[in-house]
Amino acid sequence: MNIFLIVLVVIVAAAVVAVSIYAYKNMHYDEKPLKETYSTGYREKRIALDDGTLLNYAEGPDNGPALLLIHGQSMKWEDYSRVLPGLAKYYHVYAVDCHGHGKSSHDSSKYTGAAMGQDFILFIEDVIGNPVVISGHSSGGILAAWIAANSPENVLGVVLEDSPFFSVEPEEMKNTFVWRENFETVHNFKSQTEIKDYVVYYMENSYIWGLFGNLRSIIARSTRNYREKHSGEPLKLWYVPYKWIHGTLYIDDFDLDFSETFYTGSWFKGINQEKILSKINCPSVYIKANTLYGKDGVLYAANSDQDARNVHSLLKGNEMVKIKSGHDIHFEKPDKFIQIMVDFLNKI
Template sequence: MYNNLNYYKTPLRETIKAGFEEKRATLEDGTTLNYAEGPDNGPALLLIHGQGVTWENYSVVLPELSEYYHIFAVDCHGHGKSSKNPEKYSAEEMGKDFVWFLKKVVGEPVVVSGHSSGGLLAAWLAANSPENILGIVLEDPPFFSSETSRAEKTFAWVDSFEPIHRFLRQSEEKDYTLYYLKNSYWVNYFGNGKEGIINYAASYREKHPNEKLEFFFLPPSINKIFHYMESYDPRFGDTFYDCSWMENFDHAETLSRINCPSVLIHASWSYDDNGILLAAMDGADAERAHSLIKNNILINIESGHGVHDERPNEFIQIMIDFLNEIE
């Protein structure tokens, strides 16, 4: 049996013990950005999480990283305790709000590290607000693969964005968590065990409505999918289905305008028998992004998509080494 229901509690406790405080900032238009701020032990570091989680997803690396940086870890729009206004669900609108955050809350130029879609935002900030950026660490962002021509052949699309789109256009199932589970791509890997997982989930949700879904018999990698789902707005994911999140955000053009020190972390990748990319980028995508960013450092690492979570020591070392790049 897995010790999978405590995987997040200890890192979060250690994060709070390290001096992190959860705060909120409100823009002039009423948008709320929830964030955690750590002790001031170095250059400012903005952490932007990936889709479907919150700032707490960084907890496993926050205590040690905070010994070197003054960390601001935000909840993205549509996630956690930040505002859930679909009008803000685009790289451009979120980017503008994060520029406001850098100027009004942080108050000094920052290093930005973003994971997945957060990495896309880190690139947007470096290209469009260079005066506020010391450098960027891009953690396995879906460059090119999440643009219109490629999106439908990615795991994120078939597992998340397409089910979200269908969920929002039906009325029979009100529980997004259950709908997602039944229609996810990964649950099919369990073969004959699929129905048992779905039945257990339905029973659990009936007994524990509005609580996060937990499977005591499945590993943390599965439970983490559902840990933050109650505070996630599916309408955010729908903007990746129709690619409206990418409006006025061409990846190649954006990358070519980045002039600050940068690191691109690329995790393991593969295609399945259906031609679905089971990763954020394939090797060619990573090399293309690397070639477009001036003086970029490309780091290939054997890891799943969540490098900071799965390979925390390596991620922390990359961030420590990056201090030499911005001096």
């Protein structure tokens, strides 16, 4: 009996330790990578363009050619923190907050791909001062492609990270995950007045959490309680895997009007994706994450395999790299992303 009790105590103690470690990781997962980023020599800065637009960015040490990182929608430069220390060994990195994100200007008059792309060209010319490699994630990849097509003298090469070409304009994406999970949810939130906190509304109304049955109501209740006690702080729930809610981490610094321009399609004013890709002459890599479909036929990916093949064929001399990963590849597979960027040095 004594041996049994000792074994039981050991098992319970081990379980408590395991749960504690798991909970701590979920509540603090973003802190260590950001601390390592700053210890590597990165500094956060802001620049005002001639028209008053503020662009916030992090700059790393000068250890190679300039690399401009453009994050995806609802993120900010800190989302790259898992890869910034590694990239700093090979590049002079500039990771920028897009318009309407983070500490950059929240000015809806600039919420089009063309306007943002033009400002980033000015950023390259006035702040960086040399041609750059550009890597853009998701919609940031569309911006990277736009810059490469319209300002080739400023671009050494482009790395397009799971960018949603041919699936992200309104007429294309009604049956995609990003439409149902993000753009439609934001639009519906803006059309109501009962719930003021978008994070709470999202957890109660999102497409993906609706697939979890009763679990959604439990997590939604936890979200409401957490946000009431930690107003304006990023959502972190100790029992929910951090990867599941990472998309909400920077939402309080995101202008929801930016998302609305994707719902209406106005962000794409003056942008023809096929023409942009066909105009690019510099070296390029297109990174494609897994293509998945839900049981309801919804595309759970940035774009389809056929769309990806179209991107690859339009980009002259392009290399397409397929990775078993979710959409945020640099976050989920940082070592693989860094290696792709290191290998890219041989192409420029």
